[in-house]
Amino acid sequence: MQTIQQRFKVEYNYAVFFTENLFDTKNPLLQDFFNEYTEQGFQRKALVIVDEGFAQYHSDLSNQIHSYFAASVSHIQLAPEIINVPGGEACKNDPALFDSLVEAVDTYGIDRHSFIIAIGGGAVLDLVGYAAAVSHRGIKLIRIPTTVLSQNDSGVGVKNSINFRGKKNFLGTFAPPVAVFNDLTFLRTLDDRDWRGGVSEAIKVALIKDTSFFDWIETNTTAIVNRDEKAMAYLIHRCAEMHTDHIAGGDPFEFGSSRPLDFGHWAAHKLEFLTGFQVRHGEAVAIGIALDCVYANKIGQLADEDLSRILDVLGRLGFDLFHPKLSENDKINLRNGLNEFREHLGGRLTIMLLEKIGKGIEVHELDADIIAQSVDYLEGTKIIHAL
Amino acid sequence: MQTIQQRFKVEYNYAVFFTENLFDTKNPLLQDFFNEYTEQGFQRKALVIVDEGFAQYHSDLSNQIHSYFAASVSHIQLAPEIINVPGGEACKNDPALFDSLVEAVDTYGIDRHSFIIAIGGGAVLDLVGYAAAVSHRGIKLIRIPTTVLSQNDSGVGVKNSINFRGKKNFLGTFAPPVAVFNDLTFLRTLDDRDWRGGVSEAIKVALIKDTSFFDWIETNTTAIVNRDEKAMAYLIHRCAEMHTDHIAGGDPFEFGSSRPLDFGHWAAHKLEFLTGFQVRHGEAVAIGIALDCVYANKIGQLADEDLSRILDVLGRLGFDLFHPKLSENDKINLRNGLNEFREHLGGRLTIMLLEKIGKGIEVHELDADIIAQSVDYLEGTKIIHAL
Numbered sequence: 001m002q003t004i005q006q007r008f009k010v011e012y013n014y015a016v017f018f019t020e021n022l023f024d025t026k027n028p029l030l031q032d033f034f035n036e037y038t039e040q041g042f043q044r045k046a047l048v049i050v051d052e053g054f055a056q057y058h059s060d061l062s063n064q065i066h067s068y069f070a071a072s073v074s075h076i077q078l079a080p081e082i083i084n085v086p087g088g089e090a091c092k093n094d095p096a097l098f099d100s101l102v103e104a105v106d107t108y109g110i111d112r113h114s115f116i117i118a119i120g121g122g123a124v125l126d127l128v129g130y131a132a133a134v135s136h137r138g139i140k141l142i143r144i145p146t147t148v149l150s151q152n153d154s155g156v157g158v159k160n161s162i163n164f165r166g167k168k169n170f171l172g173t174f175a176p177p178v179a180v181f182n183d184l185t186f187l188r189t190l191d192d193r194d195w196r197g198g199v200s201e202a203i204k205v206a207l208i209k210d211t212s213f214f215d216w217i218e219t220n221t222t223a224i225v226n227r228d229e230k231a232m233a234y235l236i237h238r239c240a241e242m243h244t245d246h247i248a249g250g251d252p253f254e255f256g257s258s259r260p261l262d263f264g265h266w267a268a269h270k271l272e273f274l275t276g277f278q279v280r281h282g283e284a285v286a287i288g289i290a291l292d293c294v295y296a297n298k299i300g301q302l303a304d305e306d307l308s309r310i311l312d313v314l315g316r317l318g319f320d321l322f323h324p325k326l327s328e329n330d331k332i333n334l335r336n337g338l339n340e341f342r343e344h345l346g347g348r349l350t351i352m353l354l355e356k357i358g359k360g361i362e363v364h365e366l367d368a369d370i371i372a373q374s375v376d377y378l379e380g381t382k383i384i385h386a387l
Numbered sequence: 388m389q390t391i392q393q394r395f396k397v398e399y400n401y402a403v404f405f406t407e408n409l410f411d412t413k414n415p416l417l418q419d420f421f422n423e424y425t426e427q428g429f430q431r432k433a434l435v436i437v438d439e440g441f442a443q444y445h446s447d448l449s450n451q452i453h454s455y456f457a458a459s460v461s462h463i464q465l466a467p468e469i470i471n472v473p474g475g476e477a478c479k480n481d482p483a484l485f486d487s488l489v490e491a492v493d494t495y496g497i498d499r500h501s502f503i504i505a506i507g508g509g510a511v512l513d514l515v516g517y518a519a520a521v522s523h524r525g526i527k528l529i530r531i532p533t534t535v536l537s538q539n540d541s542g543v544g545v546k547n548s549i550n551f552r553g554k555k556n557f558l559g560t561f562a563p564p565v566a567v568f569n570d571l572t573f574l575r576t577l578d579d580r581d582w583r584g585g586v587s588e589a590i591k592v593a594l595i596k597d598t599s600f601f602d603w604i605e606t607n608t609t610a611i612v613n614r615d616e617k618a619m620a621y622l623i624h625r626c627a628e629m630h631t632d633h634i635a636g637g638d639p640f641e642f643g644s645s646r647p648l649d650f651g652h653w654a655a656h657k658l659e660f661l662t663g664f665q666v667r668h669g670e671a672v673a674i675g676i677a678l679d680c681v682y683a684n685k686i687g688q689l690a691d692e693d694l695s696r697i698l699d700v701l702g703r704l705g706f707d708l709f710h711p712k713l714s715e716n717d718k719i720n721l722r723n724g725l726n727e728f729r730e731h732l733g734g735r736l737t738i739m740l741l742e743k744i745g746k747g748i749e750v751h752e753l754d755a756d757i758i759a760q761s762v763d764y765l766e767g768t769k770i771i772h773a774l
Contacts, residue, residue: 001405001624008635009396018388041735102551112733137559164489172524173560237388248395346499348428
């Protein structure tokens with residue numbers, strides 16, 4: 001019998017909107033979005049899930065959302081309960097939390113043509129996104145990221161995940177949202193660590209792809225540190241744009257093993273784990289970038305001047321460039337992260353290093369001794385703001 | 388800030404192979420397939436998971452697989468353990484079974500570039516497919532279906548699922564396999580119910596799309612009942628071909644709410660549930676087809692002669708056309724299935740009915756009284772072989 005060759009393409013299409021005061025009834029953005037979903041015979045619903053860490057600073061949020069839907073989106077039936085979930089990495093470790101979200105999908109009759117609206121930081125978006133992706137084989141997900149990191153990076157991308165028995169992101173899918181709404185005003189209640197944290201992802205993407213964006217960040221470090229919203233709005237938009245362009249232009253669902261956007265991430269993932277997530281993702285990425293830039297410099301790939309500019313920008317933004325856990329156990333703990341990174345990516349180890357500012361290049365091995373020397377170098381820079 | 392419009396396509400591509408004695412070292416098919424995966428720097432692995440219901444009739448299977456890999460696929464590292472899981476619907480109800488498969492992925496270091504090979508009936512393929520799809524955001528899945536139903540229908544498609552707290556297929560994804568291997572010799576150990584069961588999916592697709600295929604089935608009922616392998620091989624190939632064509636030609640990941648391939652399925656799903664899965668999926672589909680054909684005839688849409696031919700073919704193949712659970716509680720239990728079907732599809736109720744043999748047409752409502760009359764009609768046909 002002749003072999004059947006199956007072949008098809010699936011198209012994805014979503015907008016990342018930038019706005020302020022999203023749930024103000026005078027803001028028509030969300031209303032306009034839902035007005036595209038008015039077919040006869042459908043009763044679409046929406047279930048809203050909010051990061052507790054965000055909700056505590058926005059005590060009126062639940063009322064605002066109910067009022068907005070009543071006034072402007074009355075054709076979509078809002079589930080009566082707005083569900084709060086704990087924020088931060090911990091929420092991805094708790095299978096009962098995942099189960100409770102799936103249970104809510106059932107309780108409120110959220111079907112494949114209804115919406116789940118996730119409001120929160122990257123961890124909550126990951127958890128809710130995973131629950132949405134696997135319930136009924138995929139409910140329409142709207143992401144409303146509330147941190148710099150999620151607005152410029154994870155929240156605009158195509159992944160979700162939870163941890164499994166302590167293994168980070170072990171369970172997850174590639175599942176694009178139907179829309180992302182980035183509200184600048186939501187960033188006002190961030191503490192300085194989370195305001196700064198997401199900037200490292202912008203530096204990352206600038207370093208591997210866009211010299212002029214790095215120049216801009218370098219020029220604007222003071223404005224960013226001083227919480228200038230206009231500067232931050234530009235930084236987030238440019239970073240989100242480069243992130244989405246990269247996804248669309250390459251291998252969206254990562255069938256290959258190259259992952260350029262993971263520049264600086266192999267050490268970052270390990271450091272987050274080694275510190276029990278006390279060092280947050282963006283902070284760990286800053287250290288990971290610093291480490292891999294020192295490494296690239298030590299093997300003669302990255303010029304002294306470029307290295308100096310990179311470390312200077314990270315330092316002036318307030319990032320630590322070293323953490324004692326990097327050195328612990330004669331750096332063996334850190335170096336184990338390299339193999340774990342390979343296992344998670346699958347296939348061959350592929351690490352992005354810099355050739356110069358604005359241009360990355362992939363390598364397939366790192367030397368353990370030079371990693372150790374790079375850690376020592378960072379320790380010597382004494383750029384540690386608060387341990 | 389300007390809205391970012393993200394848009395991309397993801398391409399999927401897999402072969403459905405037809406063979407005999409797949410794990411005989413003289414059969415190069417599997418070897419040829421894996422020879423496409425020989426890149427430098429990769430150490431791909433394979434984890435094999437087998438349906439116990441199949442394994443009990445193929446006691447040498449584990450040895451055969453180990454021998455085949457040792458002789459012909461030595462560049463892929465076979466996990467030392469071949470895992471058996473219980474077959475049938477029960478395996479999709481047990482979260483611990485899902486967890487144990489994810490645990491095995493971790494234990495044996497199965498990464499995104501390695502393979503999970505699922506051997507079994509539709510329920511096992513669903514469970515293993517789901518575990519593969521969400522582990523590391525998707526491990527390459529090879530399906531080796533061992534029933535008529537899975538070789539001609541579910542096993543060649545793009546879905547997977549498990550049940551959640553008794554809700555059928557509540558959790559799942561759309562995740563195409565990297566290959567499907569249909570081995571005709573694996574069907575020899577099926578009992579008559581499972582040999583017959585999958586034929587109802589072939590009748591389904593013939594009725595809505597291909598008159599000449601229905602004619603062929605009608606002509607070959609005796610050969611099929613007599614377990615003629617050549618006839619069955621043709622039936623499976625043609626049904627699988629129509630199934631994969633339908634997926635590629637339409638809406639592979641079902642973003643819309645039309646599901647023509649669910650012809651006969653609304654009542655089938657409910658009947659499976661009402662009988663605690665004592666009535667198997669293919670058997671339930673045969674009754675569901677009969678019910679919807681009688682309905683279409685009663686509303687003047689399907690000619691008497693066509694209805695008669697359809698019921699005759701189903702009856703001659705040995706399918707029951709009625710089950711007492713259809714009538715229970717004054718048919719209210721059955722009719723509830725209609726709303727559950729709508730909720731599962733999401734959006735608007737869409738039911739495929741026949742206009743004539745070879746041509747389906749979608750409707751958006753069914754009349755409760757006419758459903759009841761159709762059930763009574765089926766009860767009156769007395770085509771009940773064994774209750």
